[in-house]
Amino acid sequence: MFKSLFKKNKEPEQVQAPLTGKIVALEEVPDPVFSQKMMGDGIAIIPADKKVYSPVDGEVVNVFPTKHAISLRSKMGVELLIHMGLETVELKGEGFQILVQDGTKVSKGEPIAEFDFEKVSSLGKEVITPVILLNGDQFKIENKQTGASTTGGKDIIMEIAKA
Template sequence: MFKKLFGKKNEEEQLTAPVSGKVVALDEVDDPVFSQRMMGDGVAIEPADGKVVSPVSGEIVQLFPTNHAVGIKTKSGVEVLVHIGLETVSMEGEGFEGHVKAGDQVKAGDHLITFDMNLVKEKAKSTITPVIITNYDDIIDSFEPSYSDHAEAGQSTVAVLTTK
């Protein structure tokens, strides 16, 4: 029953790139909320285009009203946040289009959000896209990021993690 309530133990999950681009450590994100891991641990990607896909299979738990961020929960209980850009909430949704809603079931690689990268470059602090495991301390036993100069959205593994 415990496993039913809290997800399966010691499951390995792959986190694929939600956007194509360069994968970097959170330390390189110019925002202390992300670089100091206040929301959890993960990676960040400097996007090459404005198409966002799901990094995992699971349920959409939240699409922010501004469409700049989305939360997904896997069957094993891992909660993943994809946050497009820095200080993009101030754009109030301009340039962002959501293609999912809370409660939707998605597979890794399914299209979630489209955004206008040029508009984000113009109006926000950065286009860098943190991919955060928000319940990291509660559920993650091991986390192995994979940094690269070019990851392909929905195809390249950016981290392998194991649940507790």
């Protein structure tokens, strides 16, 4: 009976798309901080819809004061960063509506923000959105989708397992 309580979860974390759009390899992001994986491994999405969804069951760790990025921690401990656009910190929140706050419990597919990518683009910023595994020392990405269209809050874009 107690064996199941102490069993380590070997199943990988299935990460859903936080945005609807086209998945591209992180190496294609026109910013070396992301393309050279300085912050960690992951994928990027070129958005086609404004809604941003939680990619995992867990909680919001940090909503950046400039509203351009949200970090989350899954129940398994996977930490992810959704960085909406590039150099969007300079917009000081313009083009972003955040629907959660630090500590909010979230479920996969639950709306967490709106990203007005058309407005952000009109302000001269790239809208490609990196989704980064922040604690790659503890976890590794096993399966990554790239080159495909994806539906935010529905499709699996990567699987992450304990390292």
